[in-house]
Amino acid sequence: MHKTLKFISIGILSLFFHQCSLFSAAGLTSQGQPTKEVSGTLNTISASEEIVDHSTWDKLLKKHVDANGMVNYKGFQKDEKTLIEYLTMLSKTQPLESWSVEELLAYYINTYNAYTVKLILDNYPVKSIKDISGPWTSAIVPIGDKTLSLGGIENGILRKMNEPRIHFAINCASISCPKLLNEAFTASRIEAQLDKATREFINSDKNDLNKSNPKLSSIFDWYRKDFTVDGEVDVIAYINKYTTKKIDKTASITYKNYNWNLNEQ
Template sequence: MKKLILSFVILISGAAMFASCNLISSAGFNSKGLPTPSVNDEAKNIAKNEAVKVDHSLWNKLLQKHVREDGMVDYKGFKNDREKLNKYLEMLSKQKPDDSWSAQELLAYYINLYNAYTVDLILRNYPVKSIKDINGAWTSEFINIGDTKISLGGIENSLLRKMNEPRIHFAINCASISCPKLINEAFTAPKIEQQLEIVTREFVNSDKNEISGNSARLSSIFDWYKGDFTEGGVSLIDYVNRYSKVKIAKDAEISYLEYNWNLNEAK
C-alpha cells in the first residue's frame, strides 16, 4: 500500500513539473502548412533574401515609444495607441508567408508576430498580474495568418523552433519578468542576424542567469528547451560559453532558477 501511495505521489509530482516546465510549449507541433525553412540552408536563403519585404516600421515606432531600454513595458501607453497596434496586427495577419520568403524575413515576421500579439493579449485582459492568469494564453488560436488560425505556442513551437535557430528563445517575449526582454525595436530581415546575436549575448550575461566558473544557475529556458541548444552534440555549457563573459568549467554544476511570471510592466 505504501509503495502504491509513493508511486502515485511521484506520478502527480512529475505531471505537475511537466505541466509547469512545458507551459509555454503546450501547443503541439503542427505548422499548418506555413513555411519553416532551416536557417542553416544559407545558399537557398541568400537567393531569396530580397524576395519579400514586410514593413515593420509601425511596430518599431510603438516599441520605441512604449518599451524602456530595460525591456519593461508601458501597457497603459500601448492601450492609448490601441488603434495603431491594431493596424499593425491587421497588416501582419493579411500576410501569407510562402516558400518565396527567405528564412531571414520569416524569422523577423514570426518573432514580431509573437511579440505584438502577446502585447495584444495582455491589453485584452488588462489589468492582469501574470500572463499565466489568462486562460489559454499559449494554446488559444486567436492569431490569424492569412486564413490560418494559430496560437502563440504554435508560433513558437510549430514555426520558429522548426527553423533550427535556438536564439529565437531570446527574441520572443512572454510578458514576464524572467523572460528575455522585449527589445524596443522591431526585428527586420536585414538586421536579424545582428539582432539575434545581441539579444542572446545580453540575456546570457543578464541577471536572469547566475554564472561563475565552477557553477551556473541558469534561466529555466535552458532547461525547458535544452534540446534546442544541444542539437548536434553541443553541450549546454558549450552553448552558454559562446556568449557568456564568464566561462563555465566543463564539469561545473548546473541548476536552474525559479521563473518569475509576474507581468513585465513599467512602473
Template structure:
C-alpha cells in the same frame, strides 16, 4: 502518514513537470505555414517583403531600456497596434521567403500578438492567469489561425535557430527582454546575436567559472541549444562574459511569471 507525504510530493512533482512540459510543447501545429529547417548562416535581405517600422515606433515609445512594457501606454496607441496586427495578419508567408524574412515575421508576430493578448485582459498579474494563452488559436495569418505556442514550437523552433528563445517575449519578468525595436530581415542575425549576449549576461542568469544558475529556458529547451552535439556549457560560453569550466555545476532558477509591466 509517510505514504501520504510521498504521494503529495509525487503529485506536486508531476504538476510542475506537466506545467513546464505544456509551456515548452504548447501548440505543436504549424497549420500549414512554412517553417523550413534552414541550414547555415542567415543572409541579410536588402529588399524585405514587410515593413515593420510601425512596430519599432510603438516599441520605442512603450518599452523601456530594461525591457519593461508600458501596457497602459500601448492601450492609448491601440489604433496603431491594431493597424500593425492587421498588416501582419494580411500576409501569406511561403516557402519562397528567406530564413531572415520568416524569422523576423514570426518573431514580430509572436511579440505583437502577446502584447495584444495582455491588453485584451489588462489589468492582469500574469499571462498564466489568462485562459489557454499559448494554445488558443487566436492569431490570424492569411486564412489560417494559429496559437502563440504554434508560432514558437511548430514554426520558429523548426528553423534551426536557437537564438529565437532570446527574441520572443512571453510578457513575464523572467522572459528575455522585449527588444525596443522590431526584428527585420535586413539585420536579424545581428539582432539575434545581441539578444543572446544581452540575455545570457543579464541578471536572469548567475554565472561564475565553477557554477551557474541558469534561466529555466535552458532546461525547457535544452535540445535546441545542444542539437549540434555541444553541451549547455559550451553554448553559454559562446556568449557569456564569464566562461564556465567544462565540469561547471549547473542549476536552473525558478521562473518569475509576473507581468513585465512598467511600475
C-alpha cells in the same frame, strides 16, 4: 498500501495526459505555415529587399518599451488602434515558401511578440500572463485562413527553424523572460539583432554565471535540447560562445526560479 500506490499511479497518469493535451493544443506543427532551417550565419540582405514592413511595430516599441525591455501597457492601450492595424496587416500577409529564412524569422518573431502584447491588453490589468486562461494554447493569431496559438508559433514554427537564438527574441510578458527589444526585428538586420538579444540575455542578471556553479535561467532547462554545439546538445558550450565568463564543461548547473510577474514599467 495498494490503494495508495494505485492513487499515486492514477495521479501520475493524469498529469502525463494533461501535459500531453497542453502540448497538443499549443501546436507542435506549423499548420501548414512555411518554415526553413537556418544553416550557419544568417545573410545580410538589403532593406529594400524586405517583403514585410514592420515599421509600425518598430515605432510602437520605441514609444512604449524602455531600454530594459519593460513595457508601458497603459501607453500601448492608447495606441491599440495602431497595434490592431499592424496585426491586421500581419494576418493578411501570408508567408510564402519563396520568402528567405531571414524574412520568415522576422515575421514570426514580430507576430509572436505583437500578439503577446495584444493578449495582455485584452486582459489588462493583469499581474501575470499565467493568470490568463490558455495564454499559449488559445488560437488567437490569424494568419491567412488559419488561426494559430502563441505556442503553435513557438513550438510548431520557430523551434523547427534550427535557430536557438529565437528563445531570446520572443517575449512572454514576464520579468524573467528575455527582454522585449524596443525595435522590430527585420530581415535585413536579424543576424545582428538575434546576436544582440542572445548576448544581452546570457550576460544579464537573469543568469548567475561562474566557473563551477552557474545558476541559469530556466529557459536553458526547458529548451535544453535546442542548445547544440557541433551537433551535440551542450548548454555550457553554447553559453560560452556568448560570454567572457567561461563555465567549466564539468560545472554543476542549477536553474533559477522563474518570475512570471508582468514586465510592466
